Amino acid sequence: MSALWTSTEIAGATGGSANGDFAVRGVSFDSREVGRGELFVAMPGETTDGHRFVDAAFARGAAGAVVSQPVDHPHVLVSDVAAALDAMARRARARGEARIVGVTGSVGKTGTKEAIFAALDRIAPGRAHRSVKSYNNHTGVPLSLARMPRDTRFGVFEMGMNHAGELAQLTRLVRPHVALVTAIAPAHSAFFSGEEAIADAKGEIFQGLEPGGTAVIPYDSPHRDRLIAAASPHAARIVTFGRGEGADVRARDEGRSEEGGRFVTASLGGASLSFTVAPPGAHWVSNALAVLAVVDALGGDWLTAGLALGELEELPGRGARRRIAVDGGEVLVIDESYNANPTSMAASLALLGEEEGATRRIAVLGTMRELGDQSDAFHVALAEPILAAGVDYALLVGDGMGPLADALHGRVEAEHGPDAEWAIGRIGELVRPGDAVLVKGSNSIGLARVVTALADEMLPCSI
Numbered sequence: 100m101s102a103l104w105t106s107t108e109i110a111g112a113t114g115g116s117a118n119g120d121f122a123v124r125g126v127s128f129d130s131r132e133v134g135r136g137e138l139f140v141a142m143p144g145e146t147t148d149g150h151r152f153v154d155a156a157f158a159r160g161a162a163g164a165v166v167s168q169p170v171d172h173p174h175v176l177v178s179d180v181a182a183a184l185d186a187m188a189r190r191a192r193a194r195g196e197a198r199i200v201g202v203t204g205s206v207g208k209t210g211t212k213e214a215i216f217a218a219l220d221r222i223a224p225g226r227a228h229r230s231v232k233s234y235n236n237h238t239g240v241p242l243s244l245a246r247m248p249r250d251t252r253f254g255v256f257e258m259g260m261n262h263a264g265e266l267a268q269l270t271r272l273v274r275p276h277v278a279l280v281t282a283i284a285p286a287h288s289a290f291f292s293g294e295e296a297i298a299d300a301k302g303e304i305f306q307g308l309e310p311g312g313t314a315v316i317p318y319d320s321p322h323r324d325r326l327i328a329a330a331s332p333h334a335a336r337i338v339t340f341g342r343g344e345g346a347d348v349r350a351r352d353e354g355r356s357e358e359g360g361r362f363v364t365a366s367l368g369g370a371s372l373s374f375t376v377a378p379p380g381a382h383w384v385s386n387a388l389a390v391l392a393v394v395d396a397l398g399g400d401w402l403t404a405g406l407a408l409g410e411l412e413e414l415p416g417r418g419a420r421r422r423i424a425v426d427g428g429e430v431l432v433i434d435e436s437y438n439a440n441p442t443s444m445a446a447s448l449a450l451l452g453e454e455e456g457a458t459r460r461i462a463v464l465g466t467m468r469e470l471g472d473q474s475d476a477f478h479v480a481l482a483e484p485i486l487a488a489g490v491d492y493a494l495l496v497g498d499g500m501g502p503l504a505d506a507l508h509g510r511v512e513a514e515h516g517p518d519a520e521w522a523i524g525r526i527g528e529l530v531r532p533g534d535a536v537l538v539k540g541s542n543s544i545g546l547a548r549v550v551t552a553l554a555d556e557m558l559p560c561s562i
Contacts, residue, residue, distance in 0.1 A: 103248060104138060104187070106163055109175045112190035113165070113183040119173030121163040126245045127156075128184070128238065135160030140184050140245075141167070142238065149180070181238070188244035188272055197228070197251040198397050201273050203258045203266060203304045204281030205297065206443045209233055210378070210417055211281050211386045212257045217411060218394050218404035219253040226252040233437075235259035240269045253397065261469065262290050263300045270307030277396045278304045278334075279315040279389055283322045284442035285470065285477065298322035302329030311335045313396040315389060318346035338396060340388035348392040353384050355453070360409075365391055367401075374405030378413050379420075379453065382446040416547060418450075423553055428532025431457065432553050435539035436546040439467045441477045444539060445484040451537040452488030458533030459491040463522055463549055465540015466497030475502040482506040492529060496522045497544050519545040523552045 102122035110117040125137035130152035133139050139156035141149030141164055153170045164174040165183050177183040192199070200219075202212045212229060220227040228251045230243035235257040247254050258269045270278065283298045291297050302325065305314050314330035316323060318341030330337050340348040351371070352364040359379040365372050365388060376387045387408050394404040413419040416437030423430045431454065435447045444467065451460050462485060470477050479502045485493060493513040495504050504515035516522060526549060530536060536553070540546045 101249070103246070106173065106175055108190075109138070109163075109165065109187065113175060113177050113186045115165070115175040115177035115183060117175050118169070119163065121173045123162045126187075126242060128242060130156040130159065133159045133161045136162045138162065139164045140180060140242070141165065142180055142184070143167075184238070184241045184245060185272065188241035191244050191247045191249075192272070192274060195247070195249045195251055197247065197254045199273060199275045199277075199309075200253070200255045200393055200397070201258055201270055201275030201278045201304055201307065202255065202281065203235075203260070203279070203301050205284035205301070205440065206446075207281040207382065207386050207389075208235065208257050208259065210383075210414060211279070211389055212255050213414060214386060214390045214408060214411055215279075215393050216255045218390055218407040219255065219397070219399065221403045221407045222394075222399050223252040226250060227255070228253070229255040230257050233257065233259070237265070237269065240272060244272065258304060260300055260303075263296070264303070266300060266303035267306050270304045272307075274307050274309055275304075275312065276309050277313045277315060277393050278308050278330075279393055280304065280317060280326055281386065281389055282317055282442065283320050283326075284440055285473070290469065290471075294322065295325065298325045299329065302326050305330040305333045308333045313338060315340065315392045315396065317341055317385065317389070318343050318349075319385075336396070338392045340392045341385065346388075348388050348395070350384055350388055353381075355379075359453075361387075363387060367391065367395060370401065372401045372405050375409040377409055377411045378418055380418065380446060380450040416542075416550075418447075421550075421554055425530070425532055430530050430532065430553070431535040432550060433535065433537045434547075434550045435537060436465075436550055437542055439465065439539050439541050440470075441467065441480065444481055447537055447539050448481070448484040448488040448490070451490065451535060454535040457535035458531075459535070460489055461492045461494070461526070461529065461534055461536045462488075462490045463494045463526060463536065463538045463540075463546060464496065464500065464503075465519075465522075465544030465546045466499030468499075468541040468543055470499075474499055478503040479506045482510070485511060494522050494525055494529075496540060496546065519548045522546065522549050526553065 105122045106117040123138040127133045128140040128142040133156045139161040216229040228247045260266045313336045314334035316326045318339035356362045361376045376383045419434045421432045495515045507513045
């Protein structure tokens with residue numbers, strides 16, 4: 100396997116000076132994640148400085164580092180480490196012939212990105228690349244680009260934002276051939292005047308489209324025309340996806356599969372495809388249609404994409420399902436602990452409501468962050484999807500959940516507590532065989548610890 104980067108290439112890309120001759124097979128800016136033979140980028144941070152961890156990175160097997168001050172290890176010395184990572188990202192993007200996909204949206208970014216990658220990896224085995232985890236910000240995107248091998252055929256990059264102007268900067272770094280907006284929802288609304296402003300900010304992704312590029316837009320969104328207007332100056336082709344009659348990629352028929360996923364028949368022009376989407380939840384139909392639109396825009400095969408969609412695995416924190424053994428039976432845990440906004444909360448609660456075999460449906464819900472002065476109203480509005488899902492017991496976590504607790508009083512058995520530690524104690528007392536437990540909240544609430552406690556500590560036997 101050829102090196103991902105050599106010290107000479109890094110110095111050439113960044114304008115830095117190489118001190119030692121080395122080659123690396125990976126890139127990281129977290130010393131705890133550096134693998135043997137990889138490059139450590141000593142990024143400055145708000146609370147600490149990566150230079151403090153250079154020795155630790157080399158102790159873990161790093162082969163070289165990018166630094167702004169000399170160190171006693173092989174390194175490339177630059178004046179600005181963050182700017183150097185951006186420069187490496189631009190060089191990685193330019194040095195190959197990869198077809199690039201950019202993905203953004205208020206909900207569904209990571210899952211759809213992973214599904215697109217799965218489809219493209221089937222088309223070009225071993226030659227598809229994507230951003231890992233949710234590396235979608237001003238440091239994660241350049242890191243993901245810098246990690247892209249030079250012989251990559253397809254690259255898929257997630258891009259996020261919580262302020263206007265951020266996506267415009269990221270998309271010009273990624274320079275996608277296909278740019279997708281999954282959906283518009285009131286996420287990060289504390290920083291925007293309304294959903295229209297959020298749509299405008301998401302529409303910035305089209306500004307980085309390569310000449311001849313394709314914009315992929317949700318047809319059923321109330322902001323469809325706004326997104327089309329944002330894409331029109333930059334896209335040679337605009338493709339819509341959805342359930343509506345006018346969508347270019349449209350779900351003609353759909354239903355729940357025996358395994359809990361969705362069976363879909365989709366059409367594009369005169370072509371049609373019937374396939375299964377493995378992850379449960381009606382929202383995955385929309386995600387799957389977006390995948391087909393992207394694959395088609397890249398000239399890929401729909402049948403191959405359909406096979407990939409049928410074998411998708413759910414992601415930890417984003418819908419992963421675990422059956423935990425307890426005395427007398429099992430408990431189903433649906434892990435949606437990574438993030439939450441009003442739209443994704445409603446979708447997850449609907450999914451919980453589909454668990455018809457459950458003895459009880461328990462929802463462990465954490466505060467939704469960054470909703471601004473509409474926060475109370477958005478939380479109160481969750482009462483209706485909770486009731487529609489037939490939730491038997493709700494554990495509401497964090498200060499923001501107070502208004503919802505009041506709205507549910509006398510309608511659903513519910514408790515309101517301060518933090519994840521409280522929720523861990525209460526769920527341990529409540530859970531019993533046959534329960535289906537949904538865990539969902541903004542990442543900062545820390546409800547992933549509830550999932551860990553259920554799976555590894557309080558109920559150690561997981562299957």
